[in-house]
Amino acid sequence: MHTIEFTLAGVLVAAYFLARVEVEIEGEGGWAANLPTWRIENHRLLDLFWGGRPMTGYHAWMFSFIGIIFHFPLCFMGEWSLRLEGRVLACVMLFWVAEDFLWFVVNPAFGWRRFRREHVPWHKHWLWGAPVDYWIFGAACILLFAVSY
Numbered sequence: 316m317h318t319i320e321f322t323l324a325g326v327l328v329a330a331y332f333l334a335r336v337e338v339e340i341e342g343e344g345g346w347a348a349n350l351p352t353w354r355i356e357n358h359r360l361l362d363l364f365w366g367g368r369p370m371t372g373y374h375a376w377m378f379s380f381i382g383i384i385f386h387f388p389l390c391f392m393g394e395w396s397l398r399l400e401g402r403v404l405a406c407v408m409l410f411w412v413a414e415d416f417l418w419f420v421v422n423p424a425f426g427w428r429r430f431r432r433e434h435v436p437w438h439k440h441w442l443w444g445a446p447v448d449y450w451i452f453g454a455a456c457i458l459l460f461a462v463s464y
Contacts, residue, residue, distance in 0.1 A: 318464070319460065319464050322402070322406065323409070326406050326409050326410050326413065327409075327413055329410060330409075330410050330411075330413035330414035330417055331413075331414075331417050331421075333381075333410075333414050334414050334415075334417035334418045334420075334421055335421055337414070337418055338418060338421055338422045338423075341418075342422075342424065343422070343424030343425070345418070345425075345435065345437055346368055346369065346371070346374075346437035347371045347373040347374060348437070350371070350373050352371045352372040352373040353371065353372040354369045354370070354371050354372075355369060355370040355371075356369045358370070366438065366439060366440055366446065366447065366448045367439035367440060368437045368438070368439070369437075378411075381407065381410065381411075382407060385403050385406055385407050385410070386403055389403065398462075398463050399463070401459045401462055401463035402459070402460070402463040402464070404459055405455075405456045405457075405459035405460045405463060408452040408453075408455055408456040408459070409452075409453075409456045411452065412448070412449050412452050412453055412456070415446075415448075415449075416430070416445075416449070419435070431444075
C-alpha cells in the first residue's frame with residue numbers, strides 16, 4: 316500500500332471514530348443544538364465561513380483541536396513545508412466531510428435515509444443531494460492531494 320492509501324485510510328478511520336463520539340455527545344441534536352455551549356446565530360460572516368450554520372463554542376474548540384492533531388506529525392518530525400501543509404489541509408478537509416457524513420450514517424436518530432435537506436436544518440445549502448460544503452471541500456481536498464503527493 317502506498318503512502319496516500321495509508322493516509323486516506325487513517326483519515327477515514329479517525330473520522331468514523333469522531334463521528335461515533337459526536338453521536339454520543341450530541342444525540343439527535345445536530346450541530347450542538349442541545350449542548351450547553353455559546354452560540355452565534357446571526358452574523359454576516361457565518362454564511363461565508365460556516366455555510367450559514369451557527370458558530371458554537373463546541374465547534375470552535377473541536378475544529379481547533381482537530382487542526383492541531385493533524386499538524387502534530389509535522390511538529391513531531393520537526394519538519395514543515397508548503398507541500399506537507401497542503402497534505403495536512405487536504406486531510407483535515409477530507410476528515411471533516413467524512414466525519415460529518417458518517418455522523419448521519421451511524422446516528423440512530425438519522426441514518427442514511429434521513430440525510431436530506433428537509434431533515435438537516437443546520438446544513439442550509441445543498442447541491443446534488445449533499446451539503447455544498449462537501450463539494451467545495453471535496454474539490455479542494457482532491458486538488459491539495461494532487462499537488463502534495
